Amino acid sequence: MIIRFLIVANVLVYLWEMATGATSSNLALYTHGALVPAAVLQDHEWWRVITSGFLHANLLHIGVNMVSLWMIGNFVETTLGSPKTLLLYAISLVLSGVAVVYFSDPMVPTLGASGAIFGLFGSIFAVGLKHGRPGWEFIKANIPILALNLAFTFFMPGISKAGHVGGLIAGFLATLVLYFPPKPVYAAVTDTRTGEGLESVYESPNQT
Numbered sequence: 001m002i003i004r005f006l007i008v009a010n011v012l013v014y015l016w017e018m019a020t021g022a023t024s025s026n027l028a029l030y031t032h033g034a035l036v037p038a039a040v041l042q043d044h045e046w047w048r049v050i051t052s053g054f055l056h057a058n059l060l061h062i063g064v065n066m067v068s069l070w071m072i073g074n075f076v077e078t079t080l081g082s083p084k085t086l087l088l089y090a091i092s093l094v095l096s097g098v099a100v101v102y103f104s105d106p107m108v109p110t111l112g113a114s115g116a117i118f119g120l121f122g123s124i125f126a127v128g129l130k131h132g133r134p135g136w137e138f139i140k141a142n143i144p145i146l147a148l149n150l151a152f153t154f155f156m157p158g159i160s161k162a163g164h165v166g167g168l169i170a171g172f173l174a175t176l177v178l179y180f181p182p183k184p185v186y187a188a189v190t191d192t193r194t195g196e197g198l199e200s201v202y203e204s205p206n207q208t
Contacts, residue, residue: 002082003073006089007066010113013054014062023058026109034109037101049097055111065113072120079127084178085120092119092171099166115163119171121146126175 014023022028030036033051040046056062077085096115104110124142128135153164 001077002086002089003069003077006073006113007069010054010056010062010066010069014056017055022055029055029057029111030109034111035097035100036107036109037104038106040101041106049094049101052097052109052111053093053113053116056113057111061112065117068117069113069120072117072124076120076123076127080123080175080179088119088123088171088174088178089116091174092116092122092167095119095170096163096167099162100160103162103166104160110160110163112160112163115160115167118149118164118167119174121149122168122171122173123175123179126172127179127181130176130179130181 017023017029017032020028020032022032026034030039032055033048034055035048035052040048056065073085073089076088080088093113093116096119097110100110100115125139125146128139128142131138149164153159153161
């Protein structure tokens with residue numbers, strides 16, 4: 001539910017950008033709320049950390065981000081539940097923006113939901129870690145995807161390295177605090193023929 005809401009919010013903001021001509025002008029994107037570190041540090045415009053996370057430069061930009069948000073976000077929301085997913089997204093968005101402010105070129109504008117999406121991606125690894133040994137297989141399965149995304153981050157021009165890495169770390173750490181795996185519930189069972197005590201285990205489902 002919350003992932004659908006976030007996708008709709010991003011799309012509506014992009015339609016607003018198109019209607020006001022923001023996608024064709026860096027100055028217009030700045031006016032609409034793009035994150036420029038110098039504006040934050042010198043003029044204290046910290047609201048840009050939030051607004052920039054809902055702005056996108058073009059159709060390809062928002063298209064890739066929304067597909068990624070749908071694919072990763074649905075897993076996270078199913079695992080953590082809607083309220084914690086929204087909180088996780090907000091934390092990742094803000095801290096990825098803060099990383100941009102302090103570790104990026106102060107004059108280069110940054111925008112897009114990818115910092116928050118990387119936070120959701122970091123959450124996947126924290127979930128696997130929280131599940132102990134069974135979770136390691138899950139982590140191993142996702143390492144190649146993480147490596148590919150980091151390769152794009154560091155070797156493709158025009159991508160915010162600080163935003164992606166900041167969001168990834170923020171999402172991972174936040175999930176370690178927010179997520180608690182369901183504990184197995186043990187039920188004592190007695191064999192009616194022999195009276196021998198048996199033990200069965202049932203793992204309670206995730207609470208959403």
